[in-house]
Amino acid sequence: MTGQTISKSDRILRKEIIGSRRLSNYFWATALSGGGTGFLLAGLSSYLHLNLLPFADTTELIFVPQGLVMGLYGSAALLLSLYLWLSILWDVGGGYNEFNRETGEISIFRWGFPGKNRRIELKSTTEEVQSIRVDIKEGINPRRALFLRLKGRRDVPLTRVGQPLPLAELENQGAELARFLGVPLEGL
Structure with a gap:
């Protein structure tokens, strides 16, 4: 109890x-949102040859396989963070x-x-x-x-x-x- x-x-x-409204869930949802966004933008930067990240130049990455894998990792992290944020919003288990x-x-x-x-x-x-x-x-x-x-x-x-x-x-x-x-x- x-x-x-x-x-x-x-x-x-x-x-x-x-x-679901535990401090650890807030931490992991925030970390996955930030990391996933960074990885997705790095993958898109390598595909578009346009730097979308202000702190790193990822246009030099070769899209296949590095940019593609970073984009997939970023997408997976953003989907997982969406699940956590929705669980927090709905207070599942509370x-x-x-x-x-x-x-x-x-x-x-x-x-x-x-x-x-x-x-x-x-x-x-x-x-x-x-x-x-x-x-x-x-x-x-x-x-x-x-x-x-x-x-x-x-x-x-x-x-x-x-x-x-x-x-x-x-x-x-x-x-x-x-x-x-x-x-x-x-x-x-």
Whole structure:
């Protein structure tokens, strides 16, 4: 449940989930946009024999193969940066987890890609909660996540995708949520 607590009282616990609007995505989208533009302009400069880059003379490049490859790399980088910028704009993966003891409702909400399934919403009741499960996998591709285990259903992930949470923070969030819902904490 990475994010900040918006409201926490003795009756409602709400956590915001950071989606695509992470600092690393802004960095990579900007770097790919700049680098891709430079490579594409270098490829076009070699084809047109017209210097389109103010800081380098790329008209001396032979179009086949150097200019062509630079143009293709630039196009690929710009397409990837477009994907990242659109993901950031649409806040894919962003949303919230809300647990309401007063009404007995649980609401898990995430934004998806545009289309008929853009709004991903799961509603449940607190009576259906069996436990909070902590999933820890170390190694080359570590995974540290919290799951809401519901009776007769699949486990629902509560943490964001991306960098694994520090172990202490994961334990604290899991214990806080288990205590709030009055269910056991599994996996530690």
